[in-house]
Amino acid sequence: MKVYGVTGWKNAGKTGLVERLVAEITGRGFRVSTVKHAHHAVDVDQPGTDSHRHRTAGASEVLLASSRRIALMQELRGAPEPPLDDLLARLSPVDLVLVEGYKRARHPKVEAFRAQRGNPLIAADDPTIRAVASDTPLDLDRPVFDLNDTPAIADFILAEVGLGPRPSP
Template identity: 55%
Template sequence: MKILGIAGWSGAGKTTLLARLIPELIGRGVSVSTMKHAHHAFDVDTPGKDSYVHRAAGATEVMVASGRRWALMHELRDAAEPDAATLVSHMTPVDLLLVEGFKNEPHDKLEIYRAANGKPLLSDGDATYVAVLSDGKVPETPLPVLDLNDIAAIADFVMAHCGLKPRA
């Protein structure tokens, strides 16, 4: 399974890019999964539901399953947050796993950069970044710079970088 990160400061457009890139890659015959890092407390469960009651009672893991999907919730309790590699080990293998966030992890990454955000380049001095996706020129980087709005060109780069071949 190939792994490629999408990183950028908050508000750069990571999720928007993924919402456009995933269908483009799937249309080329690539199976795609995603993993997203959240910097804040989040919950995928609803108070009052049985699964929520199970977790609140102290269960380490709760699986909810139906005829359409299943979800596994794992409570860390007081354990340390796992790194990306540990989390990836729980994923079902696909052709490409796109990882949103996890900007300091050792997998290869694309940086979404918008000068208007007023933030520095994350990729500056970090060899895990392989290209910059931007809505403008980025003369201060030695990395390839791709137009953030050219989804086909970004997909071409991703496929080439990850050694993926289109399938019908």
Template identity: 55%
Template sequence: MRVIGLAGWSGAGKTTLLARLIPALVARGLRVATVKHAHHAFDLDQPGKDSHLHRVAGASEVIVSSETRWAQIHENRGEAEASLAALLGRLSPCDLVLVEGYKRERHPKLEVFRAANGRAPLHPDDPEIVAIASDTPFPQARIPVVPLDDVAAVTQVVLAGAAPLAEVLERLRHGPAH
């Protein structure tokens, strides 16, 4: 397994890019997994469904399974948020893990930059950023810069920048990048 993240400010287009990048990677025969960081509470199950009733009743974990998919819901119930390393360790074997968010963690990242956001780029201060997908050029960058809308070019830099899982786990043990 190899790992690379997509990092950038909210509104930069990370999710949109992932939705275009994943099919391009799958078309190459890769098995792709994703880890998405949310900055807010979220629900996967819905009120009235059995899984929701189990969780609300106090179950710390609920697994829902059918012939087409299964999902595991873990309630922290006062425990600390799971680390990126812990979440990566829970994934089934695959070829490539794409991590959305976790921009302060020490894993290789593609910065997704959109000038209209009006935010400063991340790459000058983050040595873990290995490439930039942007709607504006960065001639001073010392890493590859590809057009945000060029999925083929983004695919190339993602594959080149992804690191083996063992290497990523070792980097994560050393704490945040900055």
């Protein structure tokens, strides 16, 4: 599987960019999965549901299945967070995995940047950032895209990972 990241500081536009890239790239006929890193406790399960009751009773894993989706919840119960490579290995094969966050991981990335946030560019000191998607023009040693030019950013990522044009289904 090809892996490409979208990184940046909080409220830089990462999630919106990933959302638009998924729609753009799947619209071109590619299969895309995503991995999102969260810096806070996350729970996709709701108290009172049967699956939540299974987890709180002590189950290590709970697989919830329906005719529309499958969700596998795994409890770390004090174990360290798995590295990104371990998480990627759990995914079913697709053409491209877009990774949101994971600033320090070594896969190639596009940095989402909003000047008004006042944060420094991560790209200045990080060679894994291959381009910047910005809300303002920047003079850098790598490509800079308008943060809202999703087709151009998608073209760049697909070229970077070696996925040529594919006709839409």
